[in-house]
Amino acid sequence: MKRGSSPVARRSWTGLGSRDRLFVLYPKKPGGTYPDFWKVRKMALVQANLWAKQGTILLAGRPLAFWGFSADAGGAPTLPGPVLEATVGDTVEIVLQNPGFAQPVSLIFPGQEAVSVLEAGGGFRRVAPQYRDGAIVSLADYLEPEAESSLTYRFRAVKPGIYLYESGTEPEIQVQMGLYGILIVRPPGHDLPGHPNYQTAYGAGTGSEYDRERILVLGEIDSRLHEAVAQGAAYDILDFAPDRWLINGRSYPDTLAPAGDPGLPSQPRGAGLRVKTGWRVLLRIVNAGFQHHTLVLGGLTGRVVAGDGFSLVSPALDASYHKSALTLGSGQSYDVIVVPEAPGEYFLHAGEYHHLVNDDLFPGGMMTKMEVVP
Amino acid sequence: MATVDLWAKEGYLSTPDGNSIYFWGFAAAADAPAQLPGPLLLARAGERVTVNLTNLLAVPVSLVFSGQGRIEAGGGPARPQYDPDGRLFSFTDVAAPDGGTMSYSFTPAFPGTFLYHSGANPPVQVPMGLYGALVVRPADYDPALPAYKTAYGFGTGTEFDREYLLVTGEIDPELHRATAAGTPYPIHRFKPRYWTLNGRCAPDTMLPDGVAHLPHQPRGAMIMAQPGERVLLRYAGAGVDSHPLHPHGNHTRIVGLDGRLLQNGTADLSYKRFTVLVNPGQTYDQIFQWSGLGFTPENPIPTVLPNIRNLAVGEAGWTMWSGSPYLGRKGDIPVGVVSYNEAGEYHFMLHSHEEVKITNWGEFPGGMMTMIAIFSSLDPGVGVLT
Ligand SMILES: [Cu+2]
Numbered sequence: 023m024k025r026g027s028s029p030v031a032r033r034s035w036t037g038l039g040s041r042d043r044l045f046v047l048y049p050k051k052p053g054g055t056y057p058d059f060w061k062v063r064k065m066a067l068v069q070a071n072l073w074a075k076q077g078t079i080l081l082a083g084r085p086l087a088f089w090g091f092s093a094d095a096g097g098a099p100t101l102p103g104p105v106l107e108a109t110v111g112d113t114v115e116i117v118l119q120n121p122g123f124a125q126p127v128s129l130i131f132p133g134q135e136a137v138s139v140l141e142a143g144g145g146f147r148r149v150a151p152q153y154r155d156g157a158i159v160s161l162a163d164y165l166e167p168e169a170e171s172s173l174t175y176r177f178r179a180v181k182p183g184i185y186l187y188e189s190g191t192e193p194e195i196q197v198q199m200g201l202y203g204i205l206i207v208r209p210p211g212h213d214l215p216g217h218p219n220y221q222t223a224y225g226a227g228t229g230s231e232y233d234r235e236r237i238l239v240l241g242e243i244d245s246r247l248h249e250a251v252a253q254g255a256a257y258d259i260l261d262f263a264p265d266r267w268l269i270n271g272r273s274y275p276d277t278l279a280p281a282g283d284p285g286l287p288s289q290p291r292g293a294g295l296r297v298k299t300g301w302r303v304l305l306r307i308v309n310a311g312f313q314h315h316t317l318v319l320g321g322l323t324g325r326v327v328a329g330d331g332f333s334l335v336s337p338a339l340d341a342s343y344h345k346s347a348l349t350l351g352s353g354q355s356y357d358v359i360v361v362p363e364a365p366g367e368y369f370l371h372a373g374e375y376h377h378l379v380n381d382d383l384f385p386g387g388m389m390t391k392m393e394v395v396p
Numbered sequence: 397m398a399t400v401d402l403w404a405k406e407g408y409l410s411t412p413d414g415n416s417i418y419f420w421g422f423a424a425a426a427d428a429p430a431q432l433p434g435p436l437l438l439a440r441a442g443e444r445v446t447v448n449l450t451n452l453l454a455v456p457v458s459l460v461f462s463g464q465g466r467i468e469a470g471g472g473p474a475r476p477q478y479d480p481d482g483r484l485f486s487f488t489d490v491a492a493p494d495g496g497t498m499s500y501s502f503t504p505a506f507p508g509t510f511l512y513h514s515g516a517n518p519p520v521q522v523p524m525g526l527y528g529a530l531v532v533r534p535a536d537y538d539p540a541l542p543a544y545k546t547a548y549g550f551g552t553g554t555e556f557d558r559e560y561l562l563v564t565g566e567i568d569p570e571l572h573r574a575t576a577a578g579t580p581y582p583i584h585r586f587k588p589r590y591w592t593l594n595g596r597c598a599p600d601t602m603l604p605d606g607v608a609h610l611p612h613q614p615r616g617a618m619i620m621a622q623p624g625e626r627v628l629l630r631y632a633g634a635g636v637d638s639h640p641l642h643p644h645g646n647h648t649r650i651v652g653l654d655g656r657l658l659q660n661g662t663a664d665l666s667y668k669r670f671t672v673l674v675n676p677g678q679t680y681d682q683i684f685q686w687s688g689l690g691f692t693p694e695n696p697i698p699t700v701l702p703n704i705r706n707l708a709v710g711e712a713g714w715t716m717w718s719g720s721p722y723l724g725r726k727g728d729i730p731v732g733v734v735s736y737n738e739a740g741e742y743h744f745m746l747h748s749h750e751e752v753k754i755t756n757w758g759e760f761p762g763g764m765m766t767m768i769a770i771f772s773s774l775d776p777g778v779g780v781l782t
Contacts, residue, residue, distance in 0.1 A: 263584075264584070275484075316638075316675055318462075318677045320487075321460065321461075321462070321463075321465070321467070323465075323656065339663055340660040341663070343653060343656065343660075344653070344654065345653060345656070346462050346654040346655075346677070346678075347654065347676070349673070349676065363465060363466070364465060365473075366473055366474075366475070367475065367476050369484075373633075373636065373676030373678070375518040375519040375522050375523065375636050375676075376519045376523070376583045376584060376586040377584075378518060379519055379584060382580075382583045383583075384518065384519050384520070385484040
């Protein structure tokens with residue numbers, strides 16, 4: 023993805039009047055340096071809307087119903103959901119709505135602490151699991167089906183990293199149906215040329231400087247689950263047996279289609295890469311599925327600089343390490359920096375070879391390509 | 397410069413429950429049997445490796461070498477292969493079916509343990525058996541000098557006395573049967589029934605290398621050492637499942653992952669583990685040192701035996717000290733038992749902690765299990781990778 027060009031996360035640099043306690047200020051100096059940067063930049067409010075909807079994805083050319091989040095009231099839901107971006111120190115507010123969506127739905131933010139929710143009467147309180155007759159029905163405050171109201175979640179972006187957000191209501195079904203997305207928290211100064219944190223995932227001194235960044239969200243789909251759930255038919259999650267494997271909501275070769283491909287309206291995120299030799303390519307690999315997934319780096323070897331949003335490099339210890347493949351449990355993430363030396367086509371693919379199929383035939387599934395040019 | 401010839405061929409695997417399974421594997425010579433895993437490739441960092449593949453199968457086969465850069469095939473950079481419709485069918489240049497050849501070459505930059513496997517239709521060809529391991533010696537490797545008999549080079553803390561390679565894999569007999577018969581197989585339902593170490597299921601894992609009745613599975617998986625020796629265990633995940641392997645007796649120290657030393661500058665990043673999850677396409681180099689219960693220099697093997705509760709008693713009038721309930725049964729030593737361990741050695745299991753995987757099609761014992769045997773004295777020729 024291009025920096026600062028997330029098409030879906032609506033970034034609202036409000037403040038300066040609209041909310042007097044939140045403001046952001048970048049004084050522009052001749053020469054483009056920001057020496058007193060962190061004294062200047064206080065806080066921002068990042069706001070995003072997420073509408074839960076039913077939609078249709080295309081896998082190997084065949085439509086399949088799914089549930090996803092859309093950033094706009096009128097937009098198609100996407101798989102994965104919109105990428106939310108914030109900077110450390112920001113307050114993040116997500117407004118969840120589900121008009122026209124016949125399911126209860128909520129949001130959880132694994133890796134974020136102290137998530138609050140806006141109460142009906144105003145004021146935020148800590149988000150809480152929800153019970154009915156003593157049984158838990160949602161991991162967080164939720165909207166009733168086709169709610170007329172919205173639900174606003176709020177948290178402070180405390181540390182950089184890449185994280186998932188997902189539904190906390192009937193998660194065993196809803197997350198599989200597609201109600202998940204990515205949250206990226208960036209270090210302050212990441213977008214300011216000349217700043218020590220510029221184009222880093224975790225800040226200066228974390229070995230996470232990059233020239234190109236690519237989110238790779240891994241997941242799997244059981245088509246029968248999607249068909250049954252979308253039709254309101256019975257589905258026993260214990261029969262879960264996926265037949266589709268995805269990167270960024272797409273199966274190969276669609277993974278190589280460009281971002282925003284009009285033929286894939288609900289799968290806007292590409293997974294292909296075209297980079298130059300010597301570039302530091304930051305792969306941000308997240309497992310949004312239930313299964314373990316291994317990503318083989320196509321013959322390349324990368325440096326793992328963070329796991330689950332925790333940098334492995336500190337002034338006291340550089341604990342980053344090299345890997346040519348990585349296995350992620352459900353919900354885990356790794357940030358890996360690959361510096362390709364030789365031009366060529368490198369296929370990044372599941373180490374579970376039986377996941378490299380569409381309709382049981384190779385090639386397909388969880389696979390994408392990095393094209394390296396001189 | 398090392399040159400290796402590999403032939404892709406058919407063969408039949410033997411499992412301890414009497415099954416005979418059609419498979420595809422690599423052979424070391426035209427008239428040699430295909431083996432699982434394929435022949436071990438031994439190389440040295442900085443020295444050119446050439447692998448000449450001859451394909452005797454009826455499908456195109458190629459080779460992928462994990463962790464190796466700038467691989468050449470057929471005289472140019474190795475390239476993905478597409479059919480006339482633009483459909484990918486191999487990650488690298490192929491040897492054509494029925495006798496085609498392809499030559500691959502590369503210069504390993506790093507010592508360590510790596511995998512090679514077919515890059516053509518890998519969902520079928522890799523589980524069918526077209527995989528093997530590549531061990532790269534450090535440039536300064538010299539087995540005659542203890543300080544240079546290392547996994548990662550002089551001064552890296554990876555000196556070893558003996559070394560063993562354990563390649564994990566899985567077998568779904570239905571895939572093999574369907575492939576032999578040319579019938580459809582639902583790849584997305586891949587469901588192994590056998591779990592292998594070096595291509596063998598327990599108890600065959602404990603048999604020596606090259607036993608006559610396992611012509612296609614020549615590599616044993618028995619770990620043998622003397623007390624206190626540094627044993628280099630190289631785990632290589634050639635299959636598609638993750639396997640939590642653990643040895644009894646002592647923990648292991650992981651010194652390298654995917655053929656990369658766990659060290660940054662002067663920072664030693666190696667770490668100890670009780671269980672190591674061996675994941676697909678990944679390798680784990682470890683140092684294992686047995687200093688177990690009951691052993692001291694003053695109480696060498698055979699030692700005073702531990703409490704009877706720690707003894708496993710077999711049916712045939714033998715006992716093994718294992719600390720494990722998995723071998724034999726616990727209880728009073730049967731009348732007539734007069735010896736403890738014929739050779740006086742200790743036995744410990746090394747196995748997958750997913751116990752369903754230490755069965756052969758559901759029958760315990762079997763699968764991904766082997767033994768570590770600690771001897772009071774052991775020929776220095778044992779535990780040498782060739
Ligand atoms: Cu055990």
